[in-house]
Structures are given as structure tokens and as C-alpha cells.
Amino acid sequence: MSKLANDTRVFKIDTRIDVQNVRFTNRYGFNLAGHLYLPLNFDSTQKYAAIVISGPFGAVKEQSSGLYAQKLAAAGFVTLAFDQSMTGESSGPVRNVASPEIFVEDFSAAVDFIGIQHFVDRQRIGAIGICGLGSHVLTAASVDVRIKAVATSVMYDMADSMWKGLNNTKTAEQRNIEKQLLADQRWQDAEDGYPATGLHELPFDENNQSIEADKLFAADLAADADPVTTEFFNYYRGRAFHPRSINSTTAWTATTPLGYYNFPLQTHIDQIAPRPVLIVTGEKAHSRYMAEESYERLNNPKELVIVPGATHTDLYDQMNLIPFEKFVAFFNENL
Template identity: 50%
Template sequence: MIKNYQKTFTISKKVTVEKVSFNNRYGITVSADLYLPKEINKSHKYPAIIVGTPYGGVKEQGAGIYAQEMAERGFVTLAFDESYNGESSGEPRRISSPDIFVEDFSAAVDFIGTRPFVERNKIGVIGICGSGGFALTAAQVDKRIKAVATVSMYDMSRVMRNGWEDSMTDGQRNQTLNQLAEQRWKDFESKEPELTPTFPSEPVDKVPEELDPISSEFFGYYATKRGFHTNSVGAFTKTSAMSFMNFPLMNYIKSISPRPVLFIMGEHAHSRYFSEDAYQMAAEPKELYVVPNSGHVDLYDRTDLIPFDKVKSFFTENM
């Protein structure tokens, strides 16, 4: 667990931020930032929104921006670090677990719904990138979540099992599983799990020219001053992929209905097919909202593009 309180954005004078923590049902301590409107009257009850991070991100980046913006608009909000990552506990570090990451959302509902100034029947969630899939999966079984918004959603179980744009063949999948099986023996013998490639440990000035367009987009956020944070290295244990290949996130998305889902995606996002397909799979009420002239990562931190007023109206009308 790493301590680093620096954020990638400026704290608004319209909110106050409190560091909080709570345990999930696995006994892992989840670290979070609680954002409150500056003029909050704690004798009243307010609607609440829980915000999950982009996959590999931390609460001091995009999730914190969303939490702050929605707190400015009158909500009690919570941005949290997923288990095994950021300031949350869990060993070994940098594990990625679909089951536990989904559980973290429900644990956040446990916490925020027991604050005396929160209306527990008005709790919504926002999932950005990979946490969009986790937020939807949490809502499939946790009916305390009254509305879900996803932003630049990724279905990580689909990526791991089928490859980018479902391009992985059965032969390639079997080869990957064989490699992961061998990796388990390596990790066991070394007593330390091996990680996927990481971003630089210090921010850089430019994106390497040899990267493909998608990698360049992520590198340009996480590895430069724009979004760099020491707790966000962009890597997970290699064997984490096994869980995702065995854990389809969207199997019961229809069961969220009649609670509403808002899918937000960039017009030019490389990831838009995840939101489009999930929208088709979901039952009513649902909405697909396209942000003009924006890509995937733009919706992490481009406050001039992110439709916060749309998000406000969605939760105000549906909780």
C-alpha cells in the first residue's frame, strides 16, 4: 500500500475532501476520497454517487475529477482505489480480480449508505473505462445501486478472453492459457508475481513514436504530467488474466432493469464498441450518449468535453 496524496487536478474551493477507508467482504481495506459540497448541511440527507477508476488508474486521477465535479453539483461522492492497488490494502500488490473489483463497488455502497447525511435509497455509481464493466456487474446483483453511468467503458473480461475487437482465435487463446499456466509456476517458485509492462516511474515529456495509436493514447495520459501518478503504474500481475477469461462480466446486464443505465462514449473512441454492444444487450431504460469530437482518454480529464450536466440530470431524474 503506497501513500501519495497528490492529485492530478486542482481541488475545487466548492468542495471538501476527506480521506476515508472501509473493508470489503474479503477483509481488504479500500481507500477512498469522500467529496462533500462545501455548504453541506449534515443534518440533511443527500443523494450519493460512487466513482470507479479507469483500469489501472487511481482515485487521484480521473475518478477524483468526476467525484469533485458531481460534489460541486450537490451530490455526496466517493472515489476509491480498487483492492490490491493504489492506497487500498491487499497482498500481493497489483492483482486484478473481476470478482473483488466488483465487490469493491458494493463495499463502497455499504460505507456511503451508512453516512447519516446520505439518502441510502439514492445511491448511484459511475464507472470509467474498465470500472464501467465492474460497475454494471455490481449493479446486476446489488439492487441498492439505483442508477449506473459508464464512461469510455471497457469490458475487461471480453478483452482478456477474445482480444482486441474479438480478434483472438481459439488457438491463440489456448496458447495464452498455456503461457499463463507456466507463469503460475514461475510466480510460485520466485515467491513474487510477475507484472505486465509498466509505465515509467517518472513523468516523461513525449510519447514514444513506435507505440501503436491505442498504446500512445494511454501513454499520453498515464506517463506524462497530464495524468501521471506514482500509484498508477499501468500494470497488473500477469496471471490476473486467468480470472477474467473465466468471469464474463456482462452475462446478466438485462437484470439491471428497471434501474437505468447511461452509456457515455467519445465519438472517436477506440473503445466505443464496448458501450455500443453493452447498450444493445441492456434492457430499458437505457441511453447511449455520444460526446462529439472526443476519444477514449479525453473523457478521463477533459472537463471541457465531459458532459457533467448530463450526468447530473441523469442521476437527479433517476434516483
């Protein structure tokens, strides 16, 4: 059984599962880092269904996506958890840049890689996107018909959240303020010769002043932190801290919103049909409305699962709440 060298996964490891470090290239030339999980009692002479998995936005494969990959491998699938371009162990001379175009392509590149493995059936490849990568995986599946079934967990539309704000609260005035800040930041980055980090979802205070920072989370949680910030802090800075995770240690480049301003995600998700889609979210997730909006825009066959009592980050790693049996049943039926 293969073991990962310098294993830094932050979840409970199932020692029965064979996992291997792999590398593959997308069509832009970025070299992507992944963990390939092989099912129990793996037989290299057989053909398996496979699932590619990434997310959350700003996380690495050693966090939530790896947990999902491990659990689904235990259920009989070949799975691939991978780092997005310019993040984690994947390549990119400029680090921690988020791009809707490139991140969507990364899912297709993962399909390329897993589909050329001799033990994978190319006609039975699925995909999962967690949190912000959920909006990217739906976009990928819109045009990449090789993805035969697609699922999301606590799906979060990164383009909408940057342009409209959480719960669609960003005003036109705030958007103009932010565009000017982004313009000023470009001048600063050009003068410095390197990109600064900053908040990709810029908050505003009660006086309509932007709140800026060079890290998503400080070392300590502020006493007056809101519930959503507290939830993310407890995951990324607490129980699932990983030094390569953007959300655990730093922030995206400050000009990241520019790409998402210009290129909205999920424009053609109605075109995924007749391939099936599973949308999973939490009853108490602050992102729930995004998942429900996406579900309404999809054509059948589709299914929406709302997990009772679950918050957004509960579905990152809480084994008693993540409906793995639903994911397994969905992919068993459709791959």
C-alpha cells in the same frame, strides 16, 4: 473545510469542495481507500443523494474518478472516489492483482460505506464506473439493487478484451498460446515465491509471437507507437502521472487474465432494469463498440450518449468534452 494531507490529486482542485480521506472494508476483508467529497454548502443535518465512483482500470482515485467525484459534488451530490482492492492505497498483501469478483464487490462495499453515513439517503445511491471499471459497475448493479441508477464513461469490458482481444481479433491459436504462457508463468511465480508483472492484454506481432513486457509503458514513447498506445501514454505517463497508478508506473500481475478468462463480466446486465442506466462514450474512442454492445444488451430505461470528437482518454479528464451536465441531469432525475 477539511483538506487532504499530502494531496497528490493530478487534476485541477476545486478549493470550495470539502474532501476527506476515508477507509472502509469489503466482505473479503480488504481495506479500501477513498476520498469522500461533500457538496457545496454541505449541511450535516440533511439527507443527500450519493454516488460511488471508480476507474479507470489501473488508475487511482487521485486521477479520473476523483475528478468526476469533485465535479458531481459541486453539483450537490455526496461522492466517493475509491481505489480498488490491491491497488493504490487500498490493502492487499499481493499488489496489483485484478479480480472481477473482488472489483465488483468493491462497488458494493463502497455502497455499504456511503449508505451508513447519516447525511446520505440510502434510497438515493448511484454509481459510476470509468473505462474498465464500467464493466464491473454494471455487473455490480445487476445484483445489488441498492444501486438505484448507474452510469459508465468510456466503458471497457475487461473480460471480453482479455479473452477476445481488442475488436474481437484474438484467434483461438493466440488464446492457446496465451494459456500456455499463463501456465508457465504460474510455475515461475511458484518457484520465485512472488508474482511477476506483465501485460494483461497480451499483444501478438505479425508472426503470431507474443509481445511481453513487465511494464505497461516505458519511460519514453516508441516512435512507431500506435494511436491507442500514444493516447494512454500521454495520459498516464504525461498529464496525469501518479506514482501509485499501475498504468503510470508498472503493470498488473502477469497472471491477471486467469480470473477474467473464467469469470466473464456483464452476464446479467439485462437485470438492472427497471433501474436506469446511462452509457457515455466517445465518438472516436477505440472502446466505443464495447459501450454500444453493452447498451444493446441492457433493457429500458437506458440512454446512450456518444460525445462528438472525443477519444477514449478524452473522457478521463478533458473538461470541455466530458458531458458532466448529462451525468448531473441523469442522477438528479433518478436519485
